[in-house]
Amino acid sequence: KNEVEQSPQNLTAQEGEFITINCSYSVGISALHWLQQHPGGGIVSLFMLSSGKKKHGRLIATINIQEKHSSLHITASHPRDSAVYICAVSGGGADGLTFGKGTHLIIQP
Amino acid sequence: EPEVTQTPSHQVTQMGQEVILRCVPISNHLYFYWYRQILGQKVEFLVSFYNNEISEKSEIFDDQFSVERPDGSNFTLKIRSTKLEDSAMYFCASRGRGSSPLHFGNGTRLTVT
Numbered sequence: 001k002n003e004v005e006q007s008p009q010n011l012t013a014q015e016g017e018f019i020t021i022n023c024s025y026s027v028g029i030s031a032l033h034w035l036q037q038h039p040g041g042g043i044v045s046l047f048m049l050s051s052g053k054k055k056h057g058r059l060i061a062t063i064n065i066q067e068k069h070s071s072l073h074i075t076a077s078h079p080r081d082s083a084v085y086i087c088a089v090s091g092g093g094a095d096g097l098t099f100g101k102g103t104h105l106i107i108q109p
Numbered sequence: 110e111p112e113v114t115q116t117p118s119h120q121v122t123q124m125g126q127e128v129i130l131r132c133v134p135i136s137n138h139l140y141f142y143w144y145r146q147i148l149g150q151k152v153e154f155l156v157s158f159y160n161n162e163i164s165e166k167s168e169i170f171d172d173q174f175s176v177e178r179p180d181g182s183n184f185t186l187k188i189r190s191t192k193l194e195d196s197a198m199y200f201c202a203s204r205g206r207g208s209s210p211l212h213f214g215n216g217t218r219l220t221v222t
Binding site: 033044086094101 | 140152198215
């Protein structure tokens with residue numbers, strides 16, 4: 001069974017700061033997902049990674065398969081980035097995701 | 110952009126009653142999932158469904174739970190006899206073939222009293 005750990009659990013930063021959220025997992029995976037959950041509860045998929053690095057706008061996600069570690073970076077953070085960011089991993093095929101507890105991010109103006 | 114839709118958004122039921130949570134996945138998707146999130150806790154996998162059958166289920170998905178895809182568009186989760194501890198937000202998700210991204214619905218908040 002995969003254990004997914006995220007750090008930090010909570011993060012408060014000022015607008016414009018560079019944000020890093022970390023995720024580590026215990027067992028080899030086929031893909032790692034970064035998800036965003038807003039206060040209303042809805043979940044949006046940000047990235048799905050199996051190797052290397054992906055970028056979308058101000059968001060960058062990296063994964064190191066050997067170290068079983070991934071990071072999500074937000075550049076030039078904005079109050080609208082405030083949300084819970086969740087790391088989740090899958091073993092492939094129809095496998096369900098195993099989720100981390102999430103990082104609660106607040107960006108203050 | 111196509112989206113996964115879930116109904117109802119909020120369901121209140123009494124302990125022991127049966128509930129059916131409904132989902133309409135994105136039309137050309139092949140893999141379907143139910144997840145739940147108890148308030149304040151992390152999201153947990155319940156069940157995956159592919160090729161008209163259950164592919165994988167978690168320990169949570171016991172005999173009280175069942176899933177159906179009755180007509181090629183809807184995907185339902187039934188809880189036969191609800192317990193207080195079934196109170197949670199239930200998310201439906203779907204994805205296409207290969208490494209396509211997962212799309213989540215907005216969730217159904219189930220409250221068992």
